[in-house]
Amino acid sequence: MHALLDNVVSHFEAVFGRAPEWLASAPGRANLIGEHVDHQEGCVLPAAINRYTVAAAAPNKDHVFRLWSAPMRDHPIIHPTARDDLQPVEGSWGNYVLGVIHAYQASGIHSGGFDMAFDSNLPIGAGMSSSASIEACTALVVEGLSGTSLSPNQRALLCQQAEHQFAGVPCGIMDQLTVNGGIDGHALAIDCRTLTIEPHQIPEDLGLLVIDSQVRHALADGEYAKRKADCQHASETLGIPLLRDASLPLLMSRKAGLGERVFRRAHHVVTEINRVTAFQEAMRNADRERMGILLTESHRSLRDDFEVSCPELDLLVAIAREHGAIGSRMMGGGFGGSTITLVSLHQADAIADRIGRAYRQATGKEAVCHLVRPVGGAAAHSLSPNNHLSLS
Numbered sequence: 001m002h003a004l005l006d007n008v009v010s011h012f013e014a015v016f017g018r019a020p021e022w023l024a025s026a027p028g029r030a031n032l033i034g035e036h037v038d039h040q041e042g043c044v045l046p047a048a049i050n051r052y053t054v055a056a057a058a059p060n061k062d063h064v065f066r067l068w069s070a071p072m073r074d075h076p077i078i079h080p081t082a083r084d085d086l087q088p089v090e091g092s093w094g095n096y097v098l099g100v101i102h103a104y105q106a107s108g109i110h111s112g113g114f115d116m117a118f119d120s121n122l123p124i125g126a127g128m129s130s131s132a133s134i135e136a137c138t139a140l141v142v143e144g145l146s147g148t149s150l151s152p153n154q155r156a157l158l159c160q161q162a163e164h165q166f167a168g169v170p171c172g173i174m175d176q177l178t179v180n181g182g183i184d185g186h187a188l189a190i191d192c193r194t195l196t197i198e199p200h201q202i203p204e205d206l207g208l209l210v211i212d213s214q215v216r217h218a219l220a221d222g223e224y225a226k227r228k229a230d231c232q233h234a235s236e237t238l239g240i241p242l243l244r245d246a247s248l249p250l251l252m253s254r255k256a257g258l259g260e261r262v263f264r265r266a267h268h269v270v271t272e273i274n275r276v277t278a279f280q281e282a283m284r285n286a287d288r289e290r291m292g293i294l295l296t297e298s299h300r301s302l303r304d305d306f307e308v309s310c311p312e313l314d315l316l317v318a319i320a321r322e323h324g325a326i327g328s329r330m331m332g333g334g335f336g337g338s339t340i341t342l343v344s345l346h347q348a349d350a351i352a353d354r355i356g357r358a359y360r361q362a363t364g365k366e367a368v369c370h371l372v373r374p375v376g377g378a379a380a381h382s383l384s385p386n387n388h389l390s391l392s
């Protein structure tokens with residue numbers, strides 16, 4: 001991350017012609033289990049991971065927001081006003097930034113105009129929460145410039161508003177909570193209703209492979225919203241606030257009244273929430289076989305009941321199981337992106353090689369394997385006057 005921070009300082013100086021005054025970093029996230037249940041206020045088990053977005057910023061006197069990003073260097077953004085009437089810009093990466101500024105403004109926190117540069121080693125659109133990490137960096141910069149300091153949970157809720165109001169994705173709270181509240185060495189058992197977080201140590205000999213299929217998704221395309229609407233239809237029919245409140249026996253007893261598709265959507269959510277509890281217990285007992293079975297069941301449920309997988313992800317999961325992984329499943333919103341694949345750490349490189357080769361042979365595409373580590377959450381970093389980084 002230090003090299004990335006150095007880079008973003010250089011980028012800022014080259015693009016804006018002066019030194020930055022604020023620096024922030026935010027990790028991506030991997031989710032062990034508990035997929036597509038956060039929007040139903042279920043429990044999830046993600047971890048912040050050592051792939052980062054970093055940002056450098058300084059206030060300007062022109063009352064505008066100037067945004068530049070190394071991965072999107074062909075699309076710099078100048079937003080003409082730093083006043084309260086910010087609007088989303090159709091299809092722009094800047095919405096993740098402007099949406100956060102807007103959410104802070106709406107809660108009375110004003111940063112004034114600023115210039116900001118981003119860099120990242122988090123693949124974009126790979127299901128590793130690149131957007132939540134941009135939001136968290138922005139939030140920290142806004143807090144720095146306005147002299148406020150929110151808790152990770154408060155910050156996460158404002159970042160989630162940016163997704164809802166500016167990016168057009170009615171997402172749950174998992175990504176924003178994880179990216180802001182990550183704990184080194186741990187997965188976070190998050191109750192997405194109460195927003196309480198219980199850290200679970202990830203065994204040191206467990207390898208977390210995030211395998212990017214290189215198929216790109218677009219959650220904003222509307223499929224995410226359609227799944228959420230199906231879930232709402234199910235909970236309304238069942239007469240409960242959200243699917244978090246349904247038990248499997250209740251769901252089975254009301255199957256006929258739900259309709260086939262809506263039943264399957266609800267079946268995924270209810271069984272996945274149960275799997276999260278079972279997985280936590282299996283991890284505590286170091287029962288790898290059971291962990292593997294639960295990942296397989298989670299993938300099958302996401303593929304067949306929730307219908308958010310794609311052929312490449314199904315293939316990666318099947319290959320992983322054939323090549324010695326403990327277990328594997330698609331991760332994140334779906335329709336492309338990555339799998340989470342658990343392996344014995346000492347076999348991680350060999351298994352990643354074998355999976356990569358088999359995927360190439362079958363599809364002609366290159367999968368990118370990231371062996372990741374659970375890390376702490378988003379952080380502000382201080383810059384000394386002569387610009388030497390001092391990491392806080």
Ligand code: GLA
Nearest residue numbers: 035036171172173174332333
């Ligand atoms: C995306 C959303 C999250 C969550 C996952 C699926 O990452 O941003 O809130 O719903 O999909 O688990």
